[in-house]
Amino acid sequence: MTYNEFKDKIFKLAKEKGFEAQIYYSKNYEFSIRLANGQMDEYKDANSSSISLKVLKDGKIGSASTTMFDSPERLLEEAITNYEIIDSKEENLFYDGSGEYLDIKSYYGEFEKLSVKEKMEKLNKMFEIASKDENIMMVPMTVYAHQTTEVAMANTLGLDKTYKGDGGYAYLSVVAKDKSPRSGFWYGLAPKPENLKVEDISEKAVEEAKAKIGAKSVKSGKYRVIFRKDEFASLLSAMLIPMISAENAQKNMSPLKNKLGEKIASDILKIKDVPFYEGSLSNASFDSEGVPTKEKNIIENGEFKTFLYNLKTAKKEGKESTGNAAGRGIAPINLLVEPGEKSFDELLKELNNGIIITSLEGLHSGANPISGEFSLGAQGLKVENGKIVSGVEQITVSGNFLDILKKIEVVGNDMWISFGGTISPSVLISEIDIAGNE
Known part of the structure; x- marks a missing residue:
């Protein structure tokens, strides 16, 4: 039975029984190869698929799934059986497929x-570049992979949409020689192989490890810092994304509740949600409820402009969904920090004396998006007179995330695209508390 035959049969039967129905079909292909210390450790070449059915009546939903x-x-x-045992007063909705x-x-x-041989050549090249550096004692893991996702979504109200997307990624971990081994890690992703620069990924991982050689802590105090692009993206993912969820605000779990229209960040900070960003693997024309996606300002010149909504949370406030349903939650499609004009080297000169934060540890346990407070282990680089002079380790950065947004002095133009679709440059922060043990 084909997808269309299966869909038509279910929709006909559901209507006969007095239900609206919605089908979500996804088909995924994944290829990955992995080296462990230069030896083949994993080879994956696999397809998977799933079919999810939801039935709706009187605002209540029942669901079931299969693979065939x-x-x-x-x-x-x-x-329908699951519908009958659900005891919920929340009103659920299907989208009718209208809009642009x-x-x-x-x-x-x-x-x-690409042939398997070509993919292996890229994987081996990553390993060879890293392992030939005299400072590198080990290359524990090297990965080259790509995936393709197909989605079809339809319901009895008129929604009928499809999506197909693909992209690849590669990452590398290395260990440099020192009194205690120093690790380095880097990754990249791209929609096309020519944009996935395996040489750059290897060189960057090596650079990360070598920068830590001889690293030591610093004295506790207040420091000017640069949050490097990848780590600022991680901080935004852990803190801002939960804060801008309308569901969390409605449950009193966001410090941004009742702050629409207020200044919550530096005047120079602009953050958007965009359906498409060149190079991202998260681009989408509709969300997981079939609602069309659209560009929207979240923070504009420091002012908080909007929460992100799915159908249910929008209904509660008499608003329209913003097209940000993400499975059972709410999330941006691509959370984009608008770049500034200065390069990373220019940020270093602007920093003059301070610390570059290159690694944040414990984001899921040491960062609280409900209060905005965070206390995170970190590593970095010490900067004197605008130049990197040494590695920094065994420090803890702490503060309130919204205070950090207000202390942004300069936004760089060195853009980073994360796996989750958070896209950010490096930013210079005027002051943050750092605890060290020097």
Whole structure:
């Protein structure tokens, strides 16, 4: 039975029983190869698929899932059975497919054209570049991978949308010689193989490890810092994304509740949610409820402009969904920090004396998006007179995330794209508390 035959059969049966119905079908292909200390450790070449059915009546939903296009009657009965045992007063909704959907190109198929031999050559090249450096004693892990995702979504209200996207990624971990071994890690991602620069990834991982050789702590105090692009993206993902969820605000779990229209950040900070960003693997023309995505300002010149909504949270406030449903939660498509004009080297000169934060540890345990408070182990680089002079380790950075946003002095132009679609440059912060043991 084909997807369309399966869908039509279920929709017909559901309507006969007095239900609206919605199907979400996803098909995924994943290829990955991994070296452990230069030896083949994992080879994956696999397809997977899933079919999710939801039935809706009187604002209540029942769901069921399968992996095969067979027995539509049984899947429907399972969803209806689950509907009958649900005890919830929250009103659920389906989207009818109306509105304007962006034409976003997310599938290129270039990774699939590469032979296994070509992929192995790229993997081995990463290992060779890293291992030939005299300071590197070990290359524990080297990975080259790509994936393709296809989605079809339809319901009895008129929604009928499809999506196909692909992209690849590579990462490398290395260990440098020192009194105690120093680790380095770097990754990259891209929609096409030619944009996934394996040489750069290897060299950057080596650079990360070598920068830590001889690293030591600093005295406790207040420091001017640069949050490097990758680490500022991580901090935004852990702190800002939960804060801008309308669901969290409605549950009194966001410090931004009742702050719409207020100044919450530096005047120079602009953050958007965008459906498309060149090089991102998170681009999408519709969210997980089928609602069209659109560009929106979240923070504009320091002012908080909007929460992100799915259908249910929007209904509670008499608003429209912003197209940000993400499974059972709410999230941006691409959270974009608008770049400034200065390069990273220019940020260093602007910093003059301070610390570059290159690694944050314990983001899921040491950062609280409900209060905004964080206390995180960190590593970095010490800067004197605008130049990097040594590595920094065994420090803790702490403060309130919203205070940090207000203390942004300069936004760089060195953009970083993370796996989760958070896109950010490096930023210079006027002051932050750092605890060290020197």
